[in-house]
Amino acid sequence: MSLWSRLFRTFRSERHIEEIEEELQYHLAMKAQDGLDPRAARVRFGNPSRLKEDTRAQGALVWLESLLRDARYGFRQLRRTPILTLAVVLSLALGIGANSAIFSLVDAALLKPLPVKDPQALRLLEWSTNQGWPGDLCLWLTGDTTGSPTGPLRGSSIAPRVYRRLAAHPQGFASLIGFSDPGMVGVAFGSRPAEQFQLEYVSANFFESLGVPPRLGRAFSAEDDRVGQPPLVLISDRLWRSRFGGREDVFGQRLRINNVPVQIVGVAPPGFFGLRIGDWVDLYAPLAAQVALSPRVKLDKSLGEADTYWWVRLMGRLKPDISEQHAIGQVSALFRNLVVPEGATIPPGKIPKLITGPGSRGFDPIGTDKAQALWILLLLVGLILLIVCANVANLLLSRAVVRRRESAVCLALGAGSFRLLRQYLVESITLAVAGGVLGLFLSHVLAEAIHSFIRADLNIGGFDLHIDVRILGYTALISLLTVLLFGLAPAWQLARAGVNDALKAHGRTFAVGRLRLPRVLVVLQIGLSLTVLIAAGLLGRSLTNLETMDIGFDRSNLIYVSVNPWSAGYKPEQVPQYIDRLRERLAAIPGVLKVAGIQERPLSGGSNMTTVNIPGQPYREDDAHGVLINSVSDGLFETLGIPLLAGRTFRPGDMVSKSDAVIVDELFARRFFPRQNPLGQQFGTGPKTTERYRIVGVVRNSRYSSLREAPHPTMYFPSSTQLWPGFNLNFVIRSGIPTRQLAGGIRRAAAAVDPSVPVIEIKTQTALIDHLLLTDRLLSILSSAFGILALVLSAIGLIGLLAYVVARRTNEIGIRMALGASQSNVVHLILKDSLWLVGAGIAAGLPGAYLVGRLLKHTLFHLQPADPLTAVLSLGILGVVAALATWLPARRAARIDPMTALREE
Amino acid sequence: MPKADHLQGSLEILVLKVLRRGPNNGYAIATCIEQTSDEVLRVEEGSLYPALHRMTESGLLKAEWRNSEAGRRARYYELTAKGRKRLEEEEKRWHSVTAAVAKVLRTV
Structure with a gap:
């Protein structure tokens, strides 16, 4: 049964x-x-x-009763050896805890569906074309686009009015919801200064269709989603608790978003963070409220509800009885009719059609680099668990050897060998359960610590990490797995031991044997440690390569200030004056050497691109013709310290809107004007051939959008020609004093110019780069921690085994010494043993390390998976630790007094 | 442990056979076996009920509480398709075994 x-x-x-x-x-x-x-x-x-x-x-009663007897007996046995039991439980807790911690991050970031009703029925809807950009149908697009500008292209967003008409007839779908990408807004509670929070514009049916009804108040109605309605917001449970103390009378509270008064109508249910995993939206407003709330949309009539501004993402809930193909076919046909104006002539390949993608995990999930980093961590931490298992198996084996006589007696008295095996298994399970429970607590602490590290740097909402059925299940699963792994070892040993064998063996000496299994386990441990160590070394060296690479300018003592006059209601004509006044004030702060304006901060994660149109060269909208653009003020290259190679840098005289002066970098000059003097060359951007811009200078290449990718041709406009309403303005300061002493002066300067303009962010260049390298740093730190853990565990394993060997051979060593062996002969004996173990471990570990290195290939920066320096360093560290681990038992062996050792016999 | 008695091996086949005629309760099954065998076979209730439960659990029978003719609630057992098949096999086996035993007894 x-x-x-x-x-x-x-x-x-x-x-x-x-x-x-x-x-x-x-x-x-x-x-x-x-x-x-x-x-x-x-x-x-x-x-x-x-x-x-x-x-x-x-x-089952009898069966259970005898099992309980086994458990009681097991407990007694474990209590008899408290230190061993403690060591086993602690190392299990460490191994299981670290694994559950990483798993809970992997699960939250990569596996778990959204906390909404029936997430499996959700589908993201995207549009796709066969021949690139959908012509003049779309002038502004937000969200994600993938594909090529000329070939098949996919986009995530559509115009809001098109969305509303689709949602009115969802056809084969139960419902269609629309939502924007979350964006930062300035929120003022009462009379306090504005803080930054994430806001998402959502359709009226958003909360109802997702099955997440507000915990308080109401969701939006179709009435609310109309331009001209006073703006309403629904706040997150988190914001409700932190800023309103969870009070029920939250609806009367005064709240200003981007300086516009808004009214709170409801509170989202606890744990609902929006539709982007890793993000946390604190405010939801109707789609139409963007016209009232966004300073950028207010200033630019081509945005907002215009049909050429595509910013609404689409998600549909499938009906149980209608196929996905059928549903999307219907909606796509309607979409086509809505999006193509009557009588318009648009090439068929440019007409977008709607397609579906998986929606259970929301939109825009964690980037592949972060996903890969998490999987790598899960792999490394899995290796740690194997090391732990080997350690525990060895500890239990040493006890099993002691108990071998006892087991043999039981067998001789007629106990079934199955019963004995079960006895060992019951003990193993008891240990694993204790380790698992302790590990679960440990994992939560660990996961939260890692999480707060990510969050502090990322400024993201974070993941939902509470211990749920999934994490419990995973912990139980790996605990069970460890039982199978470490519990099998003593059982195997038992099965091999014949009754006669053990009974005949004389007292203490019977166990001198070859200790084959313990040796194999220690070799395995050393091999796995080397693997983890080399992986950690590779990741650390890769991070160093990234951190120390030449970015084209001096990153130290650079600080950026971001302000947003638009959100204080500035008109485009007022902004240049504001910029000049703030720049003057900033330059006057003691310790500031130079100040300049820049549209996108280098290595901040943001960048802009355009295509260039060079007279006499064929125009193409492909990557080869794409260039990075930035718009900068006079003095920018001097402030950053980017060397000028030819021509001149910008002067204050270039800062007029009609200016045609542009500066390009070496790569740009070489790609578009090979073997020509780039200075004075004229060209345009976009499909029309113009001579809008003239190159006045060439500067050295510098890093702008990414550290990992190869440098890309870059051109710089005078900032006066590219004033983008609504976007933050950035100033860069070269400081002569440590940058952290500047923040106060910067805030005072901004307040002196206009206290109503919020200072969005003050960040140093190194902080921006750290942010960019967060994933690499996380990988490096955690893999190093795992490496240390692996080393310590293996060292314990090695010490344990050698000490055991010494203890068992005390007698033999005594005889050898009595017969004239010197202390160094004895040390040599132990050393030889250890060398064999470590050597075999290294031989086993190197191929494993190579395999893990291969997996890391895409994560490593300017580093080969088989990097010899990393291997040598790792082997060195392993060697030192192994030497220490050998020295302790060897010293004990050398100090054996032959007389005492012999008398013991 | 269940008590051993001489019916142990054949109780199952007898129960199956009796139930072949239609659903019935434990008491009726026991009575039927005893009467049909002219009181030669005595059904130990201590074996019958555990056997009935065992057979129900292994899917040979299905059980249901019903009102008996006597007006009291009783547990009625009924053959399942699996039980019917088992009965056929067991009957065949029984006949071949008894024939073989009889042959040995006659000839040796």
Whole structure:
């Protein structure tokens, strides 16, 4: 009978007994009725309670009882060796805890579906074309675009009015919801200064269709989603608790978003963070409210509700009885009719159609580099668990050897070998459960620590990490796996030991044997440690390569200030004056050497691109013709320290809107004007051939959008020609004093110019780069921690094994010394043993390290997976640790007093 | 452990056979076996009920509480398709075994 049905029967045995009881009563009653004396019937029948016992025996009770006996016995055994038990439980907790911690991050970031009703029925809707950009249908596009500008292209967003008409007839879908990318807004509570929060514009049916009704107040109605309505917001549970103390009267509170008064209508349910995993939206507003709330949309009539501004993402909920193809086919046909104006002539290849993608994990999930980093961490931490298993198996083996005689006696007295095996397994399970429970707590602490590290730097909402069924299940699973791994070792040893063998063996000496299994386990540990160590070394060296690479300018003592006059209601004509005044004020702060303006901060994660159109060269909208653009003020190259190679840099005189002066970098000059003097060359951007721009200078290449990617041709406009309403303005300061002493002065300067303009951010260049390298740093730090853990565990394993060997060979060593062996001979004996183990471990670990290195290939920067320096360094560290781990037991062996050792026999 | 008695091996086949005629309760099954065998076979209730439950659990029978003719609640057992098949096999086996035993007894 299987374990399950046994357990099942035990649980229902009470009801089972009651049924039999009633059945028997019927039986007795019928007998009595048939004229038999009920007493006689009872006599022949026997004792009903005895019958019950029989029935019970058939169930799992006996089985369970004997199991409990085993467990009690196991506990006693574990209590008899408290230090060993503690060591086992702690190392298990460490291994299991680290694994669960990384898993909970992997699960939250990469596996878990959204916390909404029936997430599996959700589909993201995107549009796709066969021949690139959908012509004049779309002038502004936000969200994600993938594909090529000329070939197949996919985009994530559509115009809001098109969305509303689609949602009115969702056809094969149960509903269609629309939402924007979350964006930062300035939020002022009462009279306090504005803070930055994430806001997402959502359709009226958003909360209802997702099945996340507000915990308080109401969701939006179709009425609310109309231009001209006073703007309403729904706030997150998190914001409600932190800023409104979780009070029920939140609806009357005064709240200003980007200086516009808004009214709170509801509070989202706890744990709902929006539709982007890793992000946390704190404010939701109707789609139409963007016209009132976004300074950028307010200033630019081509944005907002215009049909050429595509910014609404689409998600549909499938109906259970309608196929996905059918549903999307219908909606796509309607979309086509809505998006192509009557009588317009658009090449068929440029007309977008709607397609579906998986939606259960929301939109724009964690980037592949972060996903890969998490999987790598899960792999490394899995290796740690194997090392832990080997360690625990060895600890238990050493005890099993001691208990071998006891086991042999049991076998000789007739105990089934299955019973003995079970005894060991019960003990292993007890240990694993203890380790698992402790590990679960540890994992939560660890996961939160890693999480706060990511969050502090990323400024993101973060993941939902609370311990749920999935994490519990995973922890239980790996605990069970460890039982199988470490519990099998003693059991295997037991199975090999014959009764006679063990009983004949004399007292202490029988275990001198070859200790084959413990040796294999220690070799395995050393091999795995080397693997983890080399992986950590590779990741660390890769990070160093990234951190120390030449970015084309001096990164130290550079600080950026971001302000947003648009959100204080500035008009485009007022902004240049504001810029000049703030720049003057900033330059006057003591310690500031130079100040300049720049549209996108280098290596901040943001960058802009355009295509260039060089007269006499064919124009193409492909990557080869794409260039990075930035717009900068005069003095920018001097402030950053980017060397000028030819021509001149910008002068204040270039800062007029009609200026045609541009500066390009070497790569640009070489790609578009090979073997020509780039100075004075004229060209345009976009499809029309113009001579709008003239190159006045060439500067050295510098890093702008990415550290990892190869440098890309870059051109710089005078900032006056590219004033983008709504976007932050950035100033860069070269400081002569440590940058952290500047923040106060910067805030005072900004307040002196206009206190109503919020200072969005003050960040140093190194902080920006750190942010960019967050994933690499996380990988490096955690893999190093795992490497240290692996080393410590292996060292313990090696010390343990050698100490055991010394203890078992005390007698032999005593004899050797009595016969004239010197101390160094004895040390040599142990050293030889250790060298074999470490050598075999290295031989086993190097191929493993190479395989892991291959997996890291795309993560490593300017580094080969088989990097010799990393291998040599790792081997060196391993060698030192192994030498230390050998020295302790060897010293003990050398100090053995031959007389004492011999007398013990 | 269930008590051993001489019916142990054949109880199952007898129960199956009796139930072949239609669903019935434990008491009726026992009575039927005893009467049909002219009181030669005595059914130990301590074996019958555990056997009935065992057979129900292995899917040979299905059980249900019903009101008996006597008006009291009793547990009625009924053959399942699996039980019917088992009965056929067991009957065949039984006949071949008893024939073989009889042959040995006659000839040796």
